Amino acid sequence: MTRSTVRTDSRLATVAGYVAGFALLFLIWHLAATLLVKSILFPPPWPVFERAVVLIEDNILQEQIVASMRRILLGFALGSAIGIPVGLAIGSFRVVRWLLEPWTEFFRFIPAVAMITVAVIWFGIGEESKIFLIAYTTVFVVVISTAAGVGAVGRDKIRAAQCLGASRLQVFALVALPATVPYILTGMRLAMANAFVTIVAAELIASNDGLGKLLWDARLFMQIEDIFVALVALGLLGFATDRVFRFLIRIFAGRFNATV
Amino acid sequence: MSLVSLQGVGKTYRGRTGAWEAVRDFSLDLDDGEFFCLLGTSGCGKTTVLNMVAGFEQPSAGRILLGGAPVDRPGADRGVVFQGHDSLYEWLTALDNIGFGLRLRGMGRRERRAKAEHYLHMVGLTGQGAKHPSELSGGMKQRIQIARALANDPRILLMDEPFGALDAMTRAVLQGELSRIWAETRKTVLFITHDIEEAVALATRVGVMKRGPGGTLKAVVPVDLPFPRERTSDAFMAAFRSVHALIHDEIHGAH
Numbered sequence: 001m002t003r004s005t006v007r008t009d010s011r012l013a014t015v016a017g018y019v020a021g022f023a024l025l026f027l028i029w030h031l032a033a034t035l036l037v038k039s040i041l042f043p044p045p046w047p048v049f050e051r052a053v054v055l056i057e058d059n060i061l062q063e064q065i066v067a068s069m070r071r072i073l074l075g076f077a078l079g080s081a082i083g084i085p086v087g088l089a090i091g092s093f094r095v096v097r098w099l100l101e102p103w104t105e106f107f108r109f110i111p112a113v114a115m116i117t118v119a120v121i122w123f124g125i126g127e128e129s130k131i132f133l134i135a136y137t138t139v140f141v142v143v144i145s146t147a148a149g150v151g152a153v154g155r156d157k158i159r160a161a162q163c164l165g166a167s168r169l170q171v172f173a174l175v176a177l178p179a180t181v182p183y184i185l186t187g188m189r190l191a192m193a194n195a196f197v198t199i200v201a202a203e204l205i206a207s208n209d210g211l212g213k214l215l216w217d218a219r220l221f222m223q224i225e226d227i228f229v230a231l232v233a234l235g236l237l238g239f240a241t242d243r244v245f246r247f248l249i250r251i252f253a254g255r256f257n258a259t260v
Numbered sequence: 261m262s263l264v265s266l267q268g269v270g271k272t273y274r275g276r277t278g279a280w281e282a283v284r285d286f287s288l289d290l291d292d293g294e295f296f297c298l299l300g301t302s303g304c305g306k307t308t309v310l311n312m313v314a315g316f317e318q319p320s321a322g323r324i325l326l327g328g329a330p331v332d333r334p335g336a337d338r339g340v341v342f343q344g345h346d347s348l349y350e351w352l353t354a355l356d357n358i359g360f361g362l363r364l365r366g367m368g369r370r371e372r373r374a375k376a377e378h379y380l381h382m383v384g385l386t387g388q389g390a391k392h393p394s395e396l397s398g399g400m401k402q403r404i405q406i407a408r409a410l411a412n413d414p415r416i417l418l419m420d421e422p423f424g425a426l427d428a429m430t431r432a433v434l435q436g437e438l439s440r441i442w443a444e445t446r447k448t449v450l451f452i453t454h455d456i457e458e459a460v461a462l463a464t465r466v467g468v469m470k471r472g473p474g475g476t477l478k479a480v481v482p483v484d485l486p487f488p489r490e491r492t493s494d495a496f497m498a499a500f501r502s503v504h505a506l507i508h509d510e511i512h513g514a515h
Contacts, residue, residue, distance in 0.1 A: 156347035159316055164361035164412050165336030174364070178351045 043225055048232065051225035060214075065233060068203065068210040071127065072195045075134020080188055082135070083142030087187075088180070090143065091150025092172065104143050112137035112198040116205050125206040130199065137198040138191040142184070149183025150176055185249045192245060196238050262289035263327060263448055264313060264416060270321030271308050282308045284474035286322070288467060290416070295442055295449045297463035299456065299503065301510050305475030306452045310420050313450060314340050327415065336361060339409030341419040345401035348393040354404050355380060355389035361412035379407040382441060399430040406438070416448040423458070435461050439487055456507065460499045461489050468503065471510040479506050 026045045033044035055061040089096045090104070112133045119136075123129035153176050161175045203212020211230050218226030271283040283305040290296050300306040311317040313324055315334040324331040326338070334340075348357050356363075359376035367375075380389050383403035393401055402422050409417055423431040439462055442449060453459050459466045463483050470478045483499050490496060 154346045156342045156344060157349065159314070159334065160340065160342065160347040160408075161360070161364075162316075162334035163314055163336065163338055163340045163414075163418075164408070165364050167364075170364055174360075175349065178349070181351075 041224060043228060048225050048228040052229045055229060061229065061233065064209055064211050064214045065237065068199050069237065071130040071210070072134055072199050075131040076138050076192060076195050078131065079135035079138025079191065080142050083139040084146055084184055087143040087146025088150060091147040092176065104140050108140040108144070113201045116202050120206045129206065130202050133198050133202050134195045137194040141191040141194060142187045145187025145190070146180060146184050149180035152183065153179045189242065189245045192241055193238070196234065200234065263292045264290040265325040266322070268322035269312060269319045269324060271312060271317065272320045281474045282472065284476050286476050288477055290448060290450060292448055293446045295451065295462055295464045297451045297453055297459035297466045298469065299453055299459045299466055299507060300469030300475060301471055302454060304469040304472040306469055307420055310418050310450065310452050314338055314418050336412055337415045339412055339414035339417050341405045341409050341417065341422045343421045343424050345393070345398060345405065348401055348404060350393045353389060354385065354391050354396065357393065357404055358407045358411050360408060375411055379411045382410070383407040384437060399426055399434055402426065402434060410445065410447065416450060419449060419451045421452050436488065438462065443487055456500060456503050457491070460496065460503055461491060466503055468506045481506065
């Protein structure tokens with residue numbers, strides 16, 4: 001068997017596994033709702049699906065998804081753009097580490113959810129407060145994993161470059177930086193999960209749209225199916241985003257690290 | 261004048277548990293074109309000697325000269341082959357690993373490629389240049405390391421137990437290859453090992469180190485056997501026995 005057919009086979013098996021896994025999840029949900037709980041407060045998948053179709057036809061679900069994802073992506077990009085260089089600097093220079101480690105060690109224990117109040121006071125309930133919160137929740141995870149990646153570059157890799165004639169700048173750009181890429185991407189992937197937590201919390205409390213707002217309104221009006229539509233949408237979006245991330249990691253860094 | 265000169269070199273590490281003298285009063289002159297094997301038991305300080313010649317560590321006493329100039333940092337004039345293969349860059353292909361030093365010097369892509377191909381061929385990996393290190397076996401990775409060091413055309417090749425982590429058969433094959441490459445290039449080599457047979461098979465001179473701490477050179481034995489060396493020959497056995505007799509006390513001697 002050639003290599004590419006092996007790869008295609010394993011990919012097919014993966015997809016089939018995922019489909020079966022999701023089918024099982026919905027089946028158990030259905031059984032639990034119809035046989036065990038039998039309550040109006042826990043609808044089975046089918047009415048939720050029907051409700052989702054209505055929300056999609058009315059263009060409501062798409063709008064909430066776009067609103068939430070836009071905030072996530074902007075905040076995530078901003079947080080990563082700040083976090084990567086800061087993490088590289090912390091990992092590379094002891095002075096920067098001494099100066100900035102108290103910051104990261106302090107702020108990463110103040111969850112973004114706790115910052116919602118300040119964010120709203122500072123930036124209002126518009127886009128800025130949400131983007132700030134997502135950037136905030138992204139930046140420390142990325143900083144810490146990037147700095148850890150720089151610290152984990154093998155000593156012999158650096159030494160090999162030195163005795164091949166590399167300057168300090170070349171050691172950084174051609175050895176330390178590429179060796180750190182898998183750590184940066186892993187940090188970003190973790191931060192993306194945080195971003196989902198944060199955006200829902202922020203939209204629950206202060207927003208005019210987004211999936212969090214959909215959840216909140218559904219609670220107010222006791223539209224139980226809407227709640228489940230929002231929950232399933234979040235799960236699927238998170239799953240899809242993580243797939244995209246893993247795909248990108250494989251493209252950019254598959255050869256860096258066989259464990260991805 | 262000798263190529264490399266170690267003059268009364270000592271190295272003491274200071275830590276929380278006190279001072280540890282790894283190397284004491286080590287003196288040695290390496291001539292251009294020779295293959296010098298530094299043989300010693302583990303913990304005798306032989307790797308520390310190599311690290312100081314490479315410029316990774318600074319001597320606490322004495323001095324090291326390369327072509328008359330003091331060594332104080334790593335440089336492209338000393339190529340190093342490390343014991344572990346995690347010194348290779350896994351995001352680069354085998355060919356780009358070999359050409360890494362040339363890239364640092366700003367050599368053009370085409371010229372670099374041609375030169376890297378030449379050394380890839382020299383280490384017997386023709387056609388494997390597009391593979392990444394993760395796709396290569398341990399022995400192949402060490403060949404890439406050797407090619408990478410040679411492609412940079414250093415004045416001396418420093419090898420720190422490069423075959424220590426390989427299985428016995430791969431090791432024997434690579435020893436033969438290294439001998440051939442050395443005969444082709446006549447590059448000066450300082451080779452660290454704890455394997456008597458390896459030292460006798462490769463070296464033009466073998467330096468035997470005293471047991472550590474405070475490891476120092478006990479004796480230097482010339483090995484005047486023609487290449488390629490026949491390991492089962494009487495002359496090889498005799499050379500083996502003479503080196504073995506020297507190191508025997510270091511292995512079994514009372515503490």
